[in-house]
Amino acid sequence: MAAESGSSELIPVVMLLGAAVVAVPLFKRIGLGSVLGYLAAGLAIGPFGLGWFSDPQTIIHTAELGVVMFLFVIGLEMQPSHLWALRRAIFGLGSLQVLVCGALLTLVGVAFGFSWAVSFISAMGFVLTSTAIVMQLLGERGDIATPRGQKIVSVLLFEDLLIVPLLAIVAFLSPDAAAAAAGASRWASIGIGAGSIALLVAVGVWLLNPLFRVLANAHAREVMTAAALLVVLGAALLMQLGGLSMAMGAFLAGVLLSESTFRHQLEADIEPFRGLLLGLFFLGVGMSLDLSAVAQHWALIVAGVLSLMVVKALGIYVVARLTHSPHEDALDRAVLMAQGGEFAFVLFAAALAGRVIDPVVNANMTAIVVLSMALTPLAVLALQRWAPRVSPSTAGAPVPDHQTGAVLIIGLGRVGQIASQNLLLLGAEITIIDADPQLAREAEHFGFKVYYGDGTRLDILHAAGADKAKVILVCVDEPSAATQIVQQCKHAFPHVRVIARSFDREHAAALVKAGVDLQVRETFESAMVMGREAMLALGTEPAAAEAIEADIRRRDAERFQMELDGGGLVAGRPMILGNLRGRNGTQAH
Incomplete structure (x- = not known):
């Protein structure tokens, strides 16, 4: 009986891995990319496909650690001095893009006949771009470290920071008195979040390097791997307890270790877990697409996907041009960031719990966000195929005064x-x-x-x-x-x-x-x-x-x-x- 129980617990794992192993190479071979392969595999085996899984949210919550680890690796590439140099892009460009796109998308919701509150929450959920998809696509084409890639990363970081005040706004908009009271106390939780960040910085500055030095002297590779996972998950947990984004905690931990002598060892130890969990996250997103809701409200959902993606892309393009980005970079950023993201699910769940939106709106907006995430790799492929070839931008890149290598x-x-x-x-x-x-x-x-x-x-x-x-x-x-x-x-x-x-x-x-x-x-x-x-x-x-x-x-x-x-x-x-x-x-x- 024990053997049968153990084997039955392995069945879901084998199904997930099998779906990924079959779908991802197939989609990459036909030129559609790994992200779309994961999404299609998740849709095929999910509750609205073959029905092999009934609760995709469980997989998404577990696989969100892939996004967390991805942000940790990005943090390792950004020394504090480099991050400080990006402060204008993070807070200036990021806030401008969020404000412009948020206002335009809210107007789209009102035009569809929804109230201002519902339109605003739906718009802000769609404004929060998918960090997982954008970073994966940037990584596949090697653009993360380029100047235009750094601007996109800066906007993504700002949007990750935005989830806390947005949750506070949801509580204030709620007709539920208890939720409104919770909103009043949300500012106190923001203080707790700031304390969590201060604690994480203190640990990163004074404890992490001595810890890894002791472990490295022990020459136990598996212990170094365990310590790397401990740092990532511990930072994520600390930020979660402080009411902040787990991914933001992992990013800060990476930044604090970016000048450490153990940086490359940590990155190599984390990489296998990051890739696997990020793939599981995309599988979970594919599973969460409610095909029954799409079939029932297909006209509204199709119109919503197209209108929201087009308007958001237009807003991003305008902001990019206003901030002196060349046409090619602005167009590339607009197509790459024209989708909703994983934090939209968090925002919509909080709005549903606070009765700001009803279950039908939640189901429709979730379907719209998932479809926009699925369409993004296709839109990027279309841009690469039919738009003029984008030449690497040297905007903001340092110009050497002597030959370097x-x-x-x-x-x-x-x-x-x-x-x-x-x-x-x-x-x-x-x-x-x-x-x-x-x-x-x-x-x-x-x-x-x-x-x-x-x-x-x-x-x-x-x-x-x-x-x-x-x-x-x-x-x-x-x-x-x-x-x-x-x-x-x-x-x-x-x-x-x-x-x-x-x-x-x-x-x-x-x-x-x-x-x-x-x-x-x-x-x-x-x-x-x-x-x-x-x-x-x-x-x-x-x-x-x-x-x-x-x-x-x-x-x-x-x-x-x-x-x-x-x-x-x-x-x-x-x-x-x-x-x-x-x-x-x-x-x-």
Whole structure:
């Protein structure tokens, strides 16, 4: 019986995963994107499709953690200084877009014959753009870090902050006396929310880095993963208890850790959970589409979807143009943000509980929001196919006054420190990761910004920006680890030039076979310099010393080629000196 009970509990999990595994690759193959695949899969297996699930809200509430983790990862990419630089976009552009779109959408509701209160709540629910869908689409096309992507992220952050005052307005609009009293106390809860933010900031500034330092020294990867999840979920819970958005709490936690040496490790540990839970969220949204309500009020819902999306897109476009965005960026933002979002469900549920809207309006508006979310990927595809190709915008981007490049250095030991000097003097953009948390911490005293991370892990390399680098320097002192890193880099990032430190001739050959662009034996060049200086000290003419050095290098290259061809090393024979026998019988480096 226990076995049967356990297997029956696995059935819903298998159904969810199976639907995603079938639908998402199919939709991506036909060019419709993963988001629409998840939504279609959820609709197919939900209560209004095959009926495999009867309560999609349970899945949505659980899978909202995917949105929470997504915001945490975005927070990791935004240092406080960068966030402060976006303050005008967050509060200026965000508030202007919300005000303009809110007013226009309220007028649309009134034009449909609804009261001002119902029109306002419906409009503000639709104004709250879907963070999950927009961020997913931005991430798939690599636009999150671009200037136009940063403006969209800024507006999304402002809209996340807006949910608290909107819930207070719902309480004030409620005809229920108890709800109105609750609205009067809502301002007190805003104070509690501010206290929650202050507590989270204090914990992030004084406790999180020491915690991760202790855990990193323990060298237990699973504990680091557990700690990363604890930070994300703990921050989300704290904000929820304070009456704020869970996603906002996770975002703040990410910002507080954005300058931590453990940033890339945290991002890599969170990524698998984020992707899976975000997919479940889209599945839940697809399940929540009430097809019976759509069939019963199809004319109103279709008209509502089209009118609200068109008017919101028009408002976004106008605001973007007024704030000096080029036509292409304004059009892209308007299409990308023209849908309602997940916070609309929270707002409509509160309005229904406070009798501001009735169950029919709630069902219709929920269907409108879900359909708008489903239509957004299609609208983005249509824009990409038929609109003029959008060129990357350089508005707001820094203009370098000298040539810079993206360099990833793996390992900050003796070799890594020396190799980085030229790049620092050049002014290149450098990211450094090292698996020693003690070294990562001490390096800050010497002006280095080093992140903790295991360079042999592909997810860490992605998090450190290896896919965007021009050069990767592998400076770790463990030969097997260096070879593994080179193999990972050349397989996953074939466009990036990889330069590696090799331990000896045998290791150098292994690196060449792994595809390294350039390997440098750590003792060979220094030994050649020492030998040349010794010859000069004995009175050898410089030209003769150079000829001897060139002959040694030629012999070494021949022997190295033999090693690559499978000839191997001869035990007890130093290969640098060719056929000359060494006295100590050791293998030359």
